[in-house]
Amino acid sequence: MLKLRGVVSKCFFLRRHISALYITGDKANENYVTLQPFLDFAGTFRDRAVLEQSIARRGLAIDLEEMLTKYATYQTHHEQLLRLEEERDAITKELKLLTKSGGSAAQLEELRARGKVLRNEVKALKQSLYPIEDDFIHDFLHLPNGLHSHCPQTNVEKLIYRHKTPPAVEQPRWHLDRKELVHFVDNNRYYMMEKAAHFDVDAMQALARYFVTHGDFVQTSNPDFVRCVLLEANATPLSQYHLVREEHLLNKLNTAYLTGGGAFESFLGTLTKLCVYPSVLPLRYVACGRSYNREEALAYGPTPSLYTATQTNAVQSLVATQTEADADAALEHVLNLAIDFYKSLDIPFRIVYVTAERLTPAESLRASIEVYAPSLKRYVCVGRISNYGDFVSKRILFSTRRDKHYDFLHLVGGPVLYTTRLIAALIELGVKLEASKLPGALQLGPSVQAMSQHQRDLQEFKDLFK
Amino acid sequence: MKLLTNVRKLLLRCRQSPTLRPMTRTKTTTTTQAHDAADEPALTSAQLDELEQNVQLRQHKNNVPRIRQLVEALRQGGQTQDVIRQQLAAELQQLPNATHPRLLAYDNQPLELANYKHRVLPQQGAKEFSELARALSLYRMEHLGNYTGHKSYYLTGQLAMLEQAIIQYALRSLTRHGFKLISVPDILPREIIESCGMRTEGERTQVYKLDTDQCLSGTSEMALAGFFANRQLMEWELPVKVAAVSRCYRAETSGLHEEKGIYRVHQFTKVEMFAIATPEQSEPMLEEFKNIEIDLFKQLGINFRLLDMPPCELGAPAYQKYDIEAWLPGRQMWGEISSCSNCTDYQAKRLNVKYNRARDAALIHAHTLNGTATAIPRLLIALVESYQSADSIQIPEVLVPFMNGQRTITKNKKIPETKLVKFIRSA
Numbered sequence: 087m088l089k090l091r092g093v094v095s096k097c098f099f100l101r102r103h104i105s106a107l108y109i110t111g112d113k114a115n116e117n118y119v120t121l122q123p124f125l126d127f128a129g130t131f132r133d134r135a136v137l138e139q140s141i142a143r144r145g146l147a148i149d150l151e152e153m154l155t156k157y158a159t160y161q162t163h164h165e166q167l168l169r170l171e172e173e174r175d176a177i178t179k180e181l182k183l184l185t186k187s188g189g190s191a192a193q194l195e196e197l198r199a200r201g202k203v204l205r206n207e208v209k210a211l212k213q214s215l216y217p218i219e220d221d222f223i224h225d226f227l228h229l230p231n232g233l234h235s236h237c238p239q240t241n242v243e244k245l246i247y248r249h250k251t252p253p254a255v256e257q258p259r260w261h262l263d264r265k266e267l268v269h270f271v272d273n274n275r276y277y278m279m280e281k282a283a284h285f286d287v288d289a290m291q292a293l294a295r296y297f298v299t300h301g302d303f304v305q306t307s308n309p310d311f312v313r314c315v316l317l318e319a320n321a322t323p324l325s326q327y328h329l330v331r332e333e334h335l336l337n338k339l340n341t342a343y344l345t346g347g348g349a350f351e352s353f354l355g356t357l358t359k360l361c362v363y364p365s366v367l368p369l370r371y372v373a374c375g376r377s378y379n380r381e382e383a384l385a386y387g388p389t390p391s392l393y394t395a396t397q398t399n400a401v402q403s404l405v406a407t408q409t410e411a412d413a414d415a416a417l418e419h420v421l422n423l424a425i426d427f428y429k430s431l432d433i434p435f436r437i438v439y440v441t442a443e444r445l446t447p448a449e450s451l452r453a454s455i456e457v458y459a460p461s462l463k464r465y466v467c468v469g470r471i472s473n474y475g476d477f478v479s480k481r482i483l484f485s486t487r488r489d490k491h492y493d494f495l496h497l498v499g500g501p502v503l504y505t506t507r508l509i510a511a512l513i514e515l516g517v518k519l520e521a522s523k524l525p526g527a528l529q530l531g532p533s534v535q536a537m538s539q540h541q542r543d544l545q546e547f548k549d550l551f552k
Numbered sequence: 553m554k555l556l557t558n559v560r561k562l563l564l565r566c567r568q569s570p571t572l573r574p575m576t577r578t579k580t581t582t583t584t585q586a587h588d589a590a591d592e593p594a595l596t597s598a599q600l601d602e603l604e605q606n607v608q609l610r611q612h613k614n615n616v617p618r619i620r621q622l623v624e625a626l627r628q629g630g631q632t633q634d635v636i637r638q639q640l641a642a643e644l645q646q647l648p649n650a651t652h653p654r655l656l657a658y659d660n661q662p663l664e665l666a667n668y669k670h671r672v673l674p675q676q677g678a679k680e681f682s683e684l685a686r687a688l689s690l691y692r693m694e695h696l697g698n699y700t701g702h703k704s705y706y707l708t709g710q711l712a713m714l715e716q717a718i719i720q721y722a723l724r725s726l727t728r729h730g731f732k733l734i735s736v737p738d739i740l741p742r743e744i745i746e747s748c749g750m751r752t753e754g755e756r757t758q759v760y761k762l763d764t765d766q767c768l769s770g771t772s773e774m775a776l777a778g779f780f781a782n783r784q785l786m787e788w789e790l791p792v793k794v795a796a797v798s799r800c801y802r803a804e805t806s807g808l809h810e811e812k813g814i815y816r817v818h819q820f821t822k823v824e825m826f827a828i829a830t831p832e833q834s835e836p837m838l839e840e841f842k843n844i845e846i847d848l849f850k851q852l853g854i855n856f857r858l859l860d861m862p863p864c865e866l867g868a869p870a871y872q873k874y875d876i877e878a879w880l881p882g883r884q885m886w887g888e889i890s891s892c893s894n895c896t897d898y899q900a901k902r903l904n905v906k907y908n909r910a911r912d913a914a915l916i917h918a919h920t921l922n923g924t925a926t927a928i929p930r931l932l933i934a935l936v937e938s939y940q941s942a943d944s945i946q947i948p949e950v951l952v953p954f955m956n957g958q959r960t961i962t963k964n965k966k967i968p969e970t971k972l973v974k975f976i977r978s979a
Contacts, residue, residue, distance in 0.1 A: 120698035125978040269779070271737075274766065277779055278735035286735045287723065287797055291716050298713070299956060304966055305712040309696070309704035310799060310819045316699055328739070329763035333803065342701050344739075344762065347799075347819075355700035356692055362968040369968065374716055376738065376799050397737055483976050492976050528720070530953050 106315040106340040107481065108223050110216045120315050120340060121358060123227070123481040124494065127157065130229060140233045143442035148228065156222040163215045170211065174204045227318070231477040234451035238441050246453065247421070247437040249429055253515070258460030261513040262391055268513075273380070273396050278509065281519040285512075286505045288521030288528075290374050290399045293427050293503050296526025297372040297403065301423045306373045308347035308402075309355060313340045316354045319481035320474075321448035326381045347375030348400030350472075350500050357406070357484040364486050367495070368416055369406040376400065377501060386459075386466055392510035393459060393466055399506070403471065404499035406479075408486060413473055413496035417453065420471050424455055424502045426525050428468075433515050434458040436465060450475050455502065460514040468511070469502040595623055603647070609656070611864040612648045619643050645746075649898040651863045652872040658862035662875065666858040668850060671938055673881040680882035681933040682813040684940055685711060689967040693813060702805070703817050707932075710961040714935070714947070715821065715928050717954035719797055722823040722848060722925040729844055731795040731825060736775035738799050739766050744778035747902040749869035749895075758804045760818075768801035773922040776826040781903040785918065787910040791829040791837055795925065798822060810885055814929040823925040825892070828905060834894050834919035841892040841923035842874045848925060849890070851950045854938045855879040857886065869895040878934035889930045892923030936961075 109119050130137065131154070141148050181197050183189075238244045262270050269277040278286055297303040311330055327343040335341065345351050353371060362369065377400040386393035405416035421437060428435045435457045445452055451473040456465035476494035479485065485492040512519060521527055600623075604616035622640040626633065685691035690711035696704045707715055723733060742752045745759055745767050752759045752767055760768040769775050776796055785792065799821055806816045814820075825844065829837045842858070849856050861873040870893035877886035897917040900906070906915045939946040945961040952959055 122975050124976050127978070274739040275737040275741075275775075275778075276735075277737070277775075279732065283733040283735045284723075287719065287733070291720060294716070295956065304709050304964065305716075306709075307707035307712040307715050307821075309700040309706065310801070311701040311704065313699055313701065328766075330768075331761045331763065337698070340698060344768070352700065355696050355704065356706045358699050359695075359972040359974070360968065361971050361973050366966055366968045369966070373712070378739070397739065399735075483973055485973070485976065492973070528954065 105224055105227060105318055106313070106337070107318040108227060109339070110220050110223075118337060120313075120337070121319070121482065123319065124483060125223065125226065126480055127226070130226070131157065136232050137229070140230050140442070143233060143237075143239075144230055144445060144447070145443040146230060146447070148225075153222075153225055153229070156218075156225060160215075160218050160222040163211065163218055167208065167211050167215060170204055170208050174201065174208065177201045177204065227481075228447065230321075230445075230447035231450045231475055233442055233445075234473055234475075236439055237445070237451050238439055241441050241443070243438040243440050243454075245436060245438050247425060249425075249436070250432070250434040252434045252458040253460065255460055258463075259514045259516070260391075260461050261510040264513055267519075268392060268510075270391065270395075273383070273390050273394050276392060276395055276397075276506075278506075282509050282513070285509060285519040285521050286399055289508070289524060290401055290503065290505055292521055292524040292526040292528070293401045294372050294374045294526070295528075296427060296524075297370075297401070297423055297502075299526065300426075301370065301372075301419065303370040303372040303403070306353070306356075306371050308352040308373050308375055310344060310347050310352070310376065310378075311342040312345045312349070312351045312355065313342050315340050316351055316358065316482065317343060317345075319358075320351050320354060320478050321446050322351055323381070323446070326379050328378065328380060344378050346377040346397075346400070347373060348377040348398075348402045348501065349375075349379070350402055350404065353402065353404045353499070354478070354482055357479075358482040359484075361485050361487055361492070362406075362495075364408060364488065367406065367408050367486060368412055369404075369495075370416075371404045371499075373402045374399070375402065377402070377504065382467075383507075386462060386507075391461075392506050393462065395506050397506070398504045400501045401469075401503040402499070402501050404497065406484065406495040406497055408493060408495065410475065410496055413475070413498050416498045417451070417471055417473055420498065420502065421453055421455075424469060424471070427503070428455065428457070430524055431512070431517060433512065433517055435468075440470075445472075448472075448474050448477050450477070452500075457508060457511045458515070459507075459511045466507050466511065468504050468508045469500065471498065471500045471502065473498050606651055607648060609651060609863045610648045610866060611660075612868065613646065615643050615646055619647075645902070646868075648866070648868040649871050649896060651866070655860070655863050655866075655872060658860075660862045660864045662859040662861050662865065664857055665860050665874075666846075668846070668857070669855050670850065670853040671855055673855060673879065673938060676884075678881035678884075678937060679940055680813075681880075681936050684882070684936055684945065688945070688961065688963045689969065690961070691814075692970055694970070695972060701818065704819070705814050705817060705929075708967050709964040710955070710958065711932065711936075713955055713958075714932065714951065714961070717951045718926050718928060718931060719821065719823055720954045721951055723795065723797065725844065725848055726795040726823070726825060726925055729793070729840075731793045734776065734779065734794050734796050736769075736772045736779070736796045736798050738769045738775070738801065740769050740774055740778060742767050744781065744903075745769070745774050747781070748774045748777050748899055749867065749902075750774070758802050760801050760803050769798065770802050771800050771822065771922075772796035772798035772824040773826055776824070776922075777899055777903050777905075777920065780828060780905050780920075783905055784915065785828065785905075785907040787830060787907055790907055790918065791827050791833050793825070793827045796824050796826070798824065800927075810883060813933070815883075815887065815933060817929055820927060820929045822927045825921075825923040825925055827921045828900075828907075828918045829921065830907065830909075831896070831916070831919055834896060834921060837919075837921050838872065838874070838892060838894040841921060845874075845876055845890045845892060845923060845925065849876060849878070852931075852935065852948045854934050856889070856934075861891075866893070869893070869898045871896040871898070878930070878938075880933055880937050882933075882937035882940075887930055887933065889927060889934055890924040893921065895920045895922070 267282040298305050327345050330342040377398050378396050380396040383394045407413045440452045440454050449472040453471045454467050455469035457468045459466045474497040479494040485494050607614050625636050693705045827837050856878045859875045866873050873893040876890040878889045880887045896919050899920045900917040905918045907918045909916050
């Protein structure tokens, strides 16, 4: 089922022949260009074997041979266009010189005529290049990132950390039976009450605080809508999020999607076209917010529950580094912070590197943080940290300046906590929903606590007379 | 009030028509009485006049002439009775709530009930939020429209932490006042939003719609109202006081200079209070909401005033409403940061929320109330502008425990400045 969904989403992604990320000149009148991705043809095709392996292990239906043929045609036309434009420039210069030095009318006329011919040739060539460009570059944008050396070679995920083994329970609890804690209507609509509701907010805040205080992260609060251009840049299947209908949409290709401020893609808006000083690197961001991924959770169906719900509170992380080695270290750093958090709950959880076929085309590696869900008798994902290399940065032009050229930054990140699924698992595992002992939990001074306790007592006293 | 009772009877009868409002019908817990011909509401012309007066007083769209036509058409009988009933029900749904009599003399101007001054603020020279926040790299709003949407914004560093601190501060206060926290959904069916008195159709709707035809909630009051829809409570359970932290989505836009920056945005976080009460409890409950709000802002040490809102500012559902406006020294203006309303049984009728009255076991529509504990963006404006100094911003004492003990907001050099490139030539 999961595989089928993966194939469907991949097909959906590949089927989209119109792109907000790359708009050719002939369409630029109706759909203005918001971003011109850096297209690294040389880097992508440098090691053909690596690219071929990445395509095959991800199970993508991409014919690299055909792609290279398209590239050759594109290159030929492009080089021809460059030559013509260079020639035009040379003629323009010559004309200027001749005009200044008083060249003969015949000479000038001959150059002007040649210029006109060249202009028409450039125009005609551009017209013929548009469909070639359209065809090739959209295919090129569908090419995946290379695979990280840690990504499993086989179709079996790689276990990298485990805490406790799953309990052997014949008839596990079902979290939706706890009516005083959860009122579930459908995948879009559920309510959590009492301790579940407090844990929902407090656990999210605690983990973000832990990242700030112990991981040197900068906290952010991000927007909830992300436009198509960024989802394409991140190679996110558009089917993952709800499309927002906008009354006055200026660019019909660049529609908005409801990702939530706790989604990875939501960070990309502030990084797009950003050029940072090396002194701020590694740049570490952590955000609290909602996440509304409607597709990801369906893996835990078919019975709708908190495991399959679209909406959740989330803690989202992002680290930008200058080098590949720094990115590897950042992924380990984020995972270690997450381990501290889940270990404190003392529940069965594990971290695995997922197989290549489960990665999005932008990811080179994904570590999935999974908590054991007794009712489903399987582990469910409550967080996932991915390494994107410089794949996404090249598309959104996120860079740092070194000497006189731009270095694209390596990105690592993803959600480290989905509260909704964690709460469901904690209920089923019989763990108290107490956030006060989590790493990063608020350590309030005695005065604040005493005041609260006093007022709580007073309230309880008043309640006696109701 | 008698007049409204008649209208409500009519509304009820129209609702019972099988073609009407599936949401209120499907899960009803046998609370509505069967319509009796003897109960036939007979709206007199004088009553319709009174109704029209209320509509005009509240500067609401006047659909009473249309209601008159439909009532007349019903009286005449004919074969299209069901269609007329349906149209009449739709028109009656659009009518605003009754208005508290004390507001009738307000002449469309709010009445300032109190003014709280906690800080000496400069008459001039105070900086505006966006200038302060940008200088300290705490916020970004520019050049984002093509990527994260119109009027989207990022809060960074201590300002993002302050958002979470305010949420926690408000939640602790509400918990102490006996509110129960509920996690609420932000994606809701259209019917629930309309039952709260919001329109989801038309050019000027404030409601965002998704590809699935569902809507994004504008305030958690909608999700909470949906939670209690079709419930039958016991009198001893009332008042039910709940709180929620939610993301609010509003499609409204504003080109006004004084509403620039994060003053009016499409998405923000809000801590909301909501209560279900008996008719006897609802007025004192509104006073409790108001007092909680005053206490929250007093402790934050900002300058603010309490307003009793006139009929034209009540919207459709409220019977009465208090607003709290903070003085924003950078903008040199008052800005609404909070409000609370008593909707009496306006929403409860639409959502079918009833309670079992203890003394006679009668099933009565409950009253609903809602109020803002803290709405983040405007409160951030008020705090940052009120607590500004030369190169830092002081953190209000009550928020310090939630800010890891930090007392000031200063520039964080780890946050990159917004230096954008236009284009990087491909290889």
